[in-house]
Amino acid sequence: MATRDPLDFDVGVEEDEDGAPSPSSPLSYFERDRHVAFFGMLYDLMPYHYQSQEINRLTLAFFTISGLHLLKALDRVDKDRVASWVLSFRAHPINQAELKNGQFYGFHGSRMSQFPPDENGVSVCNAGHLASTYCALAILKTVGFNILTIDKESILISMRNLQQPDGSFMPVHLGAETDLRFVYCAAAICFMLEDWSGMDREKTKDYILNCQSYDGGFGLMPGLESHGGGTYCAVASLRLMGYIEDDLLSKNATSSIINVPLLLDWCMQRQAIDGGFQGRANKSSDTCYAFWVGAVLRILGGYKFIDKIALRGFLLTCQSEFGGFSKYPRELPDLYHSYYGCTAFSLLEEPGLNPLCAELGMTDLAALGIL
């Protein structure tokens, strides 16, 4: 079997007559300024192509703001303005009794699910959403707002309404799929609010464990194929909840609740011959899995095992000359892959980026001395 030469990459920049790089070849280094411009442009105005994502507006805001922060470019952002805008998405109960009505008094994701109260002050419908709440809290922390000053009790008490008998979470009381993504959001919210009364932790843990597949990875629901995103949600949640300790592998610790060797081996096999990470066995490498799977490895203490040069090479083929990253090499960038491309470069410890908190998928504010 031929040994792959780690230097066998075409990351050279071809030059045209004027000495400018030709657009068809990948740029050979992380183009921080172009990414800052990309996030900054979308922060100011998003083209209509994103209109179908209006319902997740707060998530879009999270990607731009947290992206800028990772790139150490948050000075472009008016922090107070952002904080008040985010806070305006908060769902407020009229009284304590409302907290048991099944609705979730977190944050809306968009004005599309948020309606002003009627003439009698009764809210039409409150559709606080777990993912939006995670994004809201993450944005607030990023811009320096102390989230412990908000009314966290109503978030945590009403969050319990969303937990299902099997331990999973529905993201919004209106009815939606329940899977590990929202378990993760719930765990991240409790972690950020420093209060676990929002969930039955044992039940949550049991649901997560039921999602571990026969091959060591985690599916998004029990029985489903192991998947990079599902595996991240599972492992990050368990870490946030304190069920697995930090950097397990370096401490030669064994976890009693998940099969770590099998998980580690599954994660390691996700790095493909092109250097990128795939989300599932025998699928194409995709930028975002450099974060989803990379972060799992970081949490376990196994990130040091990957081939960083190969990964970097792949990610650079997904880097766009317009700024941002695409899903696959040499395609147009989108906000989601741009954000996770940057988080992936932070995991690679690219100079000029802030360090990453792998469990929260954003800048490690604690490491920067910001709590």
Place this chain on the structure above:
Amino acid sequence: MESSEEDGGVPLSRMAEWRDVTPLRQDDGPNPVVPITYKEEFRETMDYFRAIYKADERSPRALRLTRRAIHLNPGNYTVWHFRRLVLEALNTDLDEELDFIQRIANSNSKNYQLWHHRRWVIERLGSNARSKELHLIKSILSLDAKNYHAWSHRQWVLQALGGWEDELDYCRQLLEQDIFNNSAWNQRYFVVTRSPFLGGLPAMRASEVRYSVEAIVVNPNNECPWRYLRGLYKDDIESLVNDREILSICLKVINTKSDYIFALKMLLDLLCYGFQPSQELRDAVVALWTSDTRPLDADLATAICDILEHVDSLRASYWIWRKNKLRIAA
């Protein structure tokens, strides 16, 4: 009977039937972040939707409006939820609703809300909907055999409504088309472990081992059957280590001296679990080592780690670490 084709493109403000409704503008508040430059059709549709939603009007025109809104933003769970309320209020024919969802699915097969809505409809139709549903999912999988949502929905249908009888054969068909399809392997595991007709994993294990081995023979570099083999034993390590078929296939692949990485990995795991290798197996591994400068380590597990470090060099650091762990364990 809805026909969005009639509505398509015509502004609602110019339609007589909407004259009595005052559209409700989105209040973005001062200084919104990530403002989106909505197209006019989108903005207008959602303004009318807001008005109807706030008034809680559950009428046929409201139903048509939700269809229009869904076409424009199929991810909007508020719209889907309201559509469900209207469907219930109007006691609409849910079979027609399935047709509607199917048309949307053609261009949105990876949309979570769509699949959730479908589940809601199926729950109301009950087991009569089962075979039609399994058939629909098959047609979606025929376009993309790895569509995660389709697989998730399929597992839900099987568990909620049954239909397990043909599922193992369906997996076999998919794997015949593409033996590398990990979704199909996963579904196979799902069926083998959960189908009420097959007797569970212990009863199925021997035949599934044979099936996996056949797949390995054809493509030893396919990760799926190797993982599947390991999965067939779950926590029953003793049985795993004693399975002669697994040892046999490892030896067979290693002897071909090509595409042997997964075979070596399996052998390494077996050794870590306490397997005692035969001389034949040792000789086969030694035959892979082509270095003149350095002899292979006497300990077989260490030797395998050294080989993997070179032939699976993308994961070289990992193999070095595993080798070091062997020393700690010893």
